[in-house]
Amino acid sequence: MRVGTASAGTVLRPALALARRAFRDARVRTISYAYLFVAIAYAQVVAYRDAYPTLSSRLAFAGSFFDNRAVRLFYGEPHDLLTVDGYAAWRVGGTLAIFACVFGLLAAVRALRTEEDAGRMELVLAGVVGRRSAYFSAMVAIAAGVAILWLAELAGFLLGGLSLGGSAYLALATVSVVPVYVGIGALACQLAPTRRVALELGGAVAGVLFLLRLVADTVAGLGWLRWASPLGWAEELRPFTGARPLVLLLPVAAGAMTIALAARIAVRRDVGTGLLSARDSAEPRLSLLSSPSARALRGERGSLLVWLGGVGVFAYILGVIAKSSSSAGISKSLSREVEKLGAGSIATPRGYLGVTFIFFVLAVSLFACAQIGAARREEADERLETLLALPVARRRWLGGRLALAVAGAAAISLAAGLLTWVGAESGGVSISLGRLIEAGANCLPVTLLFLGVAALAYALVPRASGAIAYTLVTVAFLWDLIGSLLGAPRWLVELTPFEHVGLVPAQPFRAGAAAIMVGMGVLAALAALAVFRRRDLIGE
Amino acid sequence: MPSPCACWDAGRVSRPRSHPSAVRARWQDDPASAAIHTEGLSKRYRETRALDALDLTVRRGEVYGYLGPNGAGKTTTIRLLLGLHRPSAGAGHLFGIDAWRDPVAAHRRVAYVAGEPFLWPALTSAETFEFLARLHGDTDVAYRDTLVERFQLDTRKKIRALSKGNRQKVQLIAALATRAELLLLDEPTAGLDPLMEVAFRDCVKEARERGQTVFLSSHILSEVEALCDRVGILRGGRLVDEGTLQELRHLAAQTVDVTFDGEPPQLPPLAGVSVQGAGPGALRFEVSSGIGPLIAALAVVGGDRIKTLTSREPSLEEIFLHHYDGSDGRVER
Numbered sequence: 001m002r003v004g005t006a007s008a009g010t011v012l013r014p015a016l017a018l019a020r021r022a023f024r025d026a027r028v029r030t031i032s033y034a035y036l037f038v039a040i041a042y043a044q045v046v047a048y049r050d051a052y053p054t055l056s057s058r059l060a061f062a063g064s065f066f067d068n069r070a071v072r073l074f075y076g077e078p079h080d081l082l083t084v085d086g087y088a089a090w091r092v093g094g095t096l097a098i099f100a101c102v103f104g105l106l107a108a109v110r111a112l113r114t115e116e117d118a119g120r121m122e123l124v125l126a127g128v129v130g131r132r133s134a135y136f137s138a139m140v141a142i143a144a145g146v147a148i149l150w151l152a153e154l155a156g157f158l159l160g161g162l163s164l165g166g167s168a169y170l171a172l173a174t175v176s177v178v179p180v181y182v183g184i185g186a187l188a189c190q191l192a193p194t195r196r197v198a199l200e201l202g203g204a205v206a207g208v209l210f211l212l213r214l215v216a217d218t219v220a221g222l223g224w225l226r227w228a229s230p231l232g233w234a235e236e237l238r239p240f241t242g243a244r245p246l247v248l249l250l251p252v253a254a255g256a257m258t259i260a261l262a263a264r265i266a267v268r269r270d271v272g273t274g275l276l277s278a279r280d281s282a283e284p285r286l287s288l289l290s291s292p293s294a295r296a297l298r299g300e301r302g303s304l305l306v307w308l309g310g311v312g313v314f315a316y317i318l319g320v321i322a323k324s325s326s327s328a329g330i331s332k333s334l335s336r337e338v339e340k341l342g343a344g345s346i347a348t349p350r351g352y353l354g355v356t357f358i359f360f361v362l363a364v365s366l367f368a369c370a371q372i373g374a375a376r377r378e379e380a381d382e383r384l385e386t387l388l389a390l391p392v393a394r395r396r397w398l399g400g401r402l403a404l405a406v407a408g409a410a411a412i413s414l415a416a417g418l419l420t421w422v423g424a425e426s427g428g429v430s431i432s433l434g435r436l437i438e439a440g441a442n443c444l445p446v447t448l449l450f451l452g453v454a455a456l457a458y459a460l461v462p463r464a465s466g467a468i469a470y471t472l473v474t475v476a477f478l479w480d481l482i483g484s485l486l487g488a489p490r491w492l493v494e495l496t497p498f499e500h501v502g503l504v505p506a507q508p509f510r511a512g513a514a515a516i517m518v519g520m521g522v523l524a525a526l527a528a529l530a531v532f533r534r535r536d537l538i539g540e
Numbered sequence: 541m542p543s544p545c546a547c548w549d550a551g552r553v554s555r556p557r558s559h560p561s562a563v564r565a566r567w568q569d570d571p572a573s574a575a576i577h578t579e580g581l582s583k584r585y586r587e588t589r590a591l592d593a594l595d596l597t598v599r600r601g602e603v604y605g606y607l608g609p610n611g612a613g614k615t616t617t618i619r620l621l622l623g624l625h626r627p628s629a630g631a632g633h634l635f636g637i638d639a640w641r642d643p644v645a646a647h648r649r650v651a652y653v654a655g656e657p658f659l660w661p662a663l664t665s666a667e668t669f670e671f672l673a674r675l676h677g678d679t680d681v682a683y684r685d686t687l688v689e690r691f692q693l694d695t696r697k698k699i700r701a702l703s704k705g706n707r708q709k710v711q712l713i714a715a716l717a718t719r720a721e722l723l724l725l726d727e728p729t730a731g732l733d734p735l736m737e738v739a740f741r742d743c744v745k746e747a748r749e750r751g752q753t754v755f756l757s758s759h760i761l762s763e764v765e766a767l768c769d770r771v772g773i774l775r776g777g778r779l780v781d782e783g784t785l786q787e788l789r790h791l792a793a794q795t796v797d798v799t800f801d802g803e804p805p806q807l808p809p810l811a812g813v814s815v816q817g818a819g820p821g822a823l824r825f826e827v828s829s830g831i832g833p834l835i836a837a838l839a840v841v842g843g844d845r846i847k848t849l850t851s852r853e854p855s856l857e858e859i860f861l862h863h864y865d866g867s868d869g870r871v872e873r
Contacts, residue, residue: 194661194700280701281694284666290674299662382658386711389622389652389724390675391644536625 015133018124022111022141028467029110030145033103034152036478041092041156041171043482048087049161050487058082077217077226077235085162085240089170096153096174097234098210100146104178105202107145108185111138112266113195122271131267135186139259142182150175170239176248179255180230181206186262193274200306207310211317218321230254292392293400300374304408307367308415311360315416318356319423322349349429353420354506357439360416361501362477364409364443368451369469371405372458376465380540394533398455402525405451413443431505439504445514445521446497450476452524459531462538572636575600575722575753576621580630583616583777590616592777593630598755598770600721603748605768606757607860613777614757615655618726622652634722651676651720653728657707661700665693665710672714684717690739705731716743722753729763741767765856773863780863788859793826796834796851805842810834821847 023030052058062081080086112135115121124134150171157167185202192198209229216225216232226232233250237243269275288298375398378384388394417440421433454469461468480498493499497517502510576598583591591613598604608614619625621632623639623646631638639646659668673679688695691709699707708731715723729737744767747754758764764771765785772782781788793814798804799822807815812829827834831851838846854862 278698278700280698281696282664282698283696284664284670286667286670289667289671292675295660295663295671299660382654382656383660385619385624386652386654386658386672387675388624388643389647389650389654390672391647391677392675393644534626537619 014127014129015137018129018134018137019140019144022115022138023144026107026110026141026145029103029106030148032467032471032474033099034148036099036474037096037149037152038156038159039478039482040096041088041153042160044092045084045088045157045160045162047482048091049084055082077223079238079241083240084160085166085170088157088160088162089173089239089241092153092157093170093174093234093239097177097231100149100175100177101181101206101210101231103145103149104142104181105185105199105206107142108138108182109189109195109198109202111141112186113189113192113198116189116272117195119272125271132263135263135266139182139186142178146175146178149178166240169237169243169245172248173234173237173239176237176251177230177234180251180258183255183258183262187258187265189274190262190265190269191275193276193278196303197274197276197278200302203306203310207313211313214317218324291400292387292397293404296374296378296401296404300371300404300408303370303374304411307408307412311363311412312415312419315360315419316423318353319420319425319429320427322352322420322424323427323429348506349424350431351503351506353424353431353436353439354503357416357420357442357504358480358498358501360413360440361443361446361498362473364412364416364447365450365473365477366470367412368405368409368447369454369466369473371401371408372451372454372469373466375401376458376462379462379537382537382539385537385539388537395529398459398529398532402451402455406448409444409447409451410441413440413447416440416443435505438509442501442504442509442514445517446501448521449497449517449524450521452521452528455528456524456531459528459535572633573600574598574633574635575602576604576632576634576755577636578617578621578630578632581617581620581627581632582629583613583620583625584628589777591620594777594779596772596779596782598753600753601748601751602769603744603754603756603767605764605771606755606774607759607761607764607771607856608757608774609759609864612774614774615726616777617774618652618724618755618757621724622647622650648677649721651715651718651723653711653715653723653725655726655730657704657711657731659699659707659710662698664696664698665702666695668699668710669695669714669717673717676718676720678719679714679717680719681717684713687713687717687743690742691736703731705733705736708732709736712740712743716747720752722755723747724755724757726757727759728756729758729760737763761856761860771856773860775863781859785856788856789853793828793858794831794851794853796825796827796831796849798823798825798838798849799847800842801845801847805845807837807841810837 052061058081062078078086078090081090115124115138121134125131129137153171153174154167157170158164162170181202184205185198188198188202188205192201210231212225213229213231213235216222216229217235226235230251233247236247237245238247265275288294378387384397387397414437417437418433420439421431421436424431424436450469450473453472454465457468458465476496477498479493479496483493483496483499500510500513500517502508502513574597576596578594578596581591581594581596582589594613594617596617606614606617616625617632620627621634621639623641623643626640631640633639634646635649637646637649660671663671669684673681673684691713693706693709693713697706699710702710708728712725712728715725729740732740741763744754744756754767756764756768768785770782770784771788773780773788797818802821804817804821804823810833812827813834814826814828816824816826818824825834838849
C-alpha cells in the first residue's frame with residue numbers, strides 16, 4: 001500500500017458508508033413510522049368507505065364538517081368529503097403530514113447533533129470525510145428514510161383500493177413537508193450547543209408553524225395564513241381535489257434553502273459547539289441539590305416548562321375554538337358514525353372538548369414515557385453508577401423519578417384543563433371550571449398506567465425501554481382510533497386503555513375504569529422497583 | 541481457600557495470606573472487620589466470565605494496589621463490591637456488610653471514583669461537589685477547598701465544558717474529601733497530567749495517614765509501586781498473585797551482572813539460574829530462586845577474577861509481565 005495517495009473512490013466510499021451508518025442508526029424509527037403510515041392510510045380509507053357507503057350519507061357528513069371549524073384543528077380544511085379519495089386527502093394527509101414533520105425534525109437532530117454530542121463526529125471528521133460530505137451523507141440517509149415513508153403510505157392507499165397516480169401524489173404531498181423540517185432541524189443543530197437545545201429550538205419553530213396552519217384553518221378570514229406554513233402547502237397541493245403540483249416548489253425551495261444554509265454553517269463552525277454557545281461558567285446555585293429527585297427536577301425544569309407551555313397554548317386555542325362547533329345539520333345516527341371514526345360527538349362545545357381531550361391524554365402519556373427515558377439516560381451515561389455508589393437506595397432513586405413524573409404529569413394535565421377553561425371563557429362558551437379541571441385530571445389514570453408499564457420495561461429491559469414505552473402508547477392510541485373501524489371484535493378493541501377513558505366533559509368520569517388503570521399502574525411500578533433492585537446497572 | 545501460589549518453590553517467604561498462622565494481629569483475620577473481604581466472588585456476563593472465584597481481603601488502613609490489564613476484571617470487582625452488579629456466585633463484603641443486600645449501609649463508609657468521569661453536564665464543579673457531599677453526608681469541606689487549590693480546578697466551570705482530565709479531578713476531589721473509611725478508586729489517574737498525578741499521590745499518602753483504606757485499581761505500575769502496601773495481580777478474572785512488593789519480587793527473576801578480569805569462567809549448571817553472555821568479560825544471571833548457590837559457585841570458579849558484581853531486584857513491571865508472558869509465567873490455581 002502506498003502512503004499519501006487518495007483517489008476519488010477513497011473519498012466517496014467512506015461518505016457512502018457514513019450514510020449507510022446513519023440510515024442504520026435510524027432504522028427503528030423509520031420502520032415504526034412506516035408501519036404507522038401503512039396502517040393509517042389503509043384503515044381510514046377502508047373505514048370511510050364502510051361507514052359512508054352512499055352519496056347521501058357522505059353529503060350529510062361533509063355538511064357537518066364543512067361548517068365545523070373545530071374539527072379542522074387537527075386535519076386541516078376539507079375540500080371534498082364526498083369521495084373516498086377526498087376524505088383520504090383530508091384526513092390521512094392531514095394526520096400523516098404532522099407525523100412527517102416530527103420525523104424530519106427528529107431525523108435531522110439525530111443524524112447531525114446526537115453524533116456530534118457523542119463525540120463520534122470528531123472521529124469521522126478526523127478521517128478522510130470532509131465536513132460537507134459528512135453533512136450530506138446524513139441528508140442522503142434521511143432522504144432514504146423519507147422514501148420509505150412515501151412507499152409505506154402509497155402501499156396503504158393501494159391496499160385500500162385507491163388509484164395509483166392519485167395515491168402517489170397524495171403520499172408525495174404528505175412527505176413534501178419533510179425537507180423543510182429537516183432544514184429546520186439542521187439549522188437548529190448549527191445554532192444550539194447541545195442536542196437537547198436543538199430539539200427544543202426545532203420543536204418551538206415546528207410548533208409555531210403548526211399553530212399558523214391551525215389558525216389559518218379555523219379562524220374565518222385568516223385562510224391566507226396557510227401559505228406561511230409547510231403544513232398549509234401540503235394542503236394546498238390539493239391531492240385528489242384539483243391537484244396543484246406547482247405548489248411543490250415551495251417546500252422544495254424552502255427545504256433546499258434551509259438545508260444549504262445549515263450546510264454553510266456546518267462547514268465553518270467549530271465541531272462540538274453551536275453558534276449560540278451556552279455559558280460554560282456560572283456562580284454556584286445550590287438549590288435543588290439536596291437529593292437525587294431534587295437534582296432530577298433541576299435537570300427536567302426546562303423540558304417541563306416546554307411541555308406546560310406547549311400544552312397550555314394548545315389548550316387555550318381549543319377552548320377558544322370550541323365555540324364554533326355546532327350541532328347544525330348533524331343527525332343522531334350521523335353523530336354515532338362520526339364517533340366511530342374517532343372524531344366523537346363533536347356537535348356541541350362540550351362534546352367537542354370531550355373528544356379533543358383524548359389528545360391531551362395521549363400527550364401526557366408521552367410525557368410519562370419521556371420521563372422514563374430521562375431516567376434511562378442517567379443510567380446509560382453511567383452517572384447513575386456514581387449516584388448509587390453513594391448512600392442512595394435504588395428504590396429511593398427510581399421512586400423519586402416516578403414521583404417526579406407523576407407530579408409533572410399532574411401539572412400538565414391541570415394546566416390543560418385550566419387553560420381550556422380560560423380559552424372557552426374568552427371564546428364565549430360557558431362551561432364550569434371544575435368540569436374542565438376534571439377533564440384535565442382525567443388524563444392521569446391512563447398516564448399512570450403507562451408510566452408504571454414503562455417503568456417495568458425500564459427495569460426489565462433497560463436498553464429497549466424507550467422504544468417499548470413509546471410504541472405501546474402510540475399503538476394503543478391508534479388502535480383506539482381505528483380498531484373498531486377495522487371491524488375488530490369488541491374485546492380486542494377494549495384492550496387499549498384509551499377506550500376506557502370517559503370523555504369528560506361530554507361524558508361522566510369513569511371511576512371504575514380509572515381505578516383499575518391506576519391500580520395496574522401502581523402494581524407495575526412496584527414490580528419495577530422490585531426488579532430494578534435486583535439487576536445489574538447497564539450502560540449504553 | 542485455595543492458595544494462588546501453590547506452585548511456588550519451597551523456601552519462599554511465607555506469606556500471611558497463605559499462612560494464617562503467621563504472626564499477625566487476630567483482628568486482621570476477622571473478615572467482619574476487614575475493609576474488603578470476598579469469598580468466591582464470581583461474575584458471568586452471558587458467555588464471558590468476568591470474575592472467577594475471587595478471594596480477596598484488604599485490611600483496614602492499608603493501600604491495596606489492584607493490578608491488571610484492560611478487561612482483567614478490575615472494574616467488575618468494584619461494581620460487585622458496591623452492589624452495582626449482582627454476583628453470579630460468592631459474596632463481597634465491605635466492613636462485613638454485603639453491599640448487594642444492604643447497599644446504603646455499605647456505601648456510607650465508602651467513597652468511589654468511577655473509571656469514567658461521567659457527571660451531570662449542566663452542573664458546575666462547585667454544584668457537583670455540593671450535590672455529592674449532601675448525598676454522602678460526611679465531607680470535610682475545608683480539606684475539599686485545599687484539594688481544589690492543589691488540583692487547580694476552576695469550580696465555576698460547568699462539567700460539560702471540562703476536559704476528561706478535569707472531570708476526573710472533580711470526581712477525585714469529591715471522593716478524597718469525604719471522611720469515608722474506604723476509598724474505592726478505579727483507575728483514578730487516567731487523564732491526569734504528571735503534575736496532577738504527583739498531587740494525587742500526595743493525597744493517597746495523606747489518606748493513609750488519616751487511617752483511610754485505599755483500594756487502588758490501576759494499570760500504571762509506577763503508581764502502584766510508589767503507593768501500595770500490598771498488590772494483587774488479576775488476570776482473566778482470577779487473582780494470580782498477591783502480596784507486598786517484597787514478597788512479589790521473589791517470583792520474578794533477580795538479575796545479577798558480573799564482570800571478570802579476562803575470560804568469564806565456566807560455571808556448573810545450577811538449579812534456578814540461567815546464564816547469558818553479556819559482552820566480553822561479562823556474564824548476566826537470571827536467578828529465580830535464592831542467590832546463595834550462585835555466589836558460592838562464583839567464589840569457587842573465579843572468585844579472585846571478579847571485578848564487579850551488581851544485582852538488581854525485579855521491578856513491578858517485570859513481575860507484572862512475568863504473569864502475562866504466556867505459559868511459563870502462568871500460575872495455576
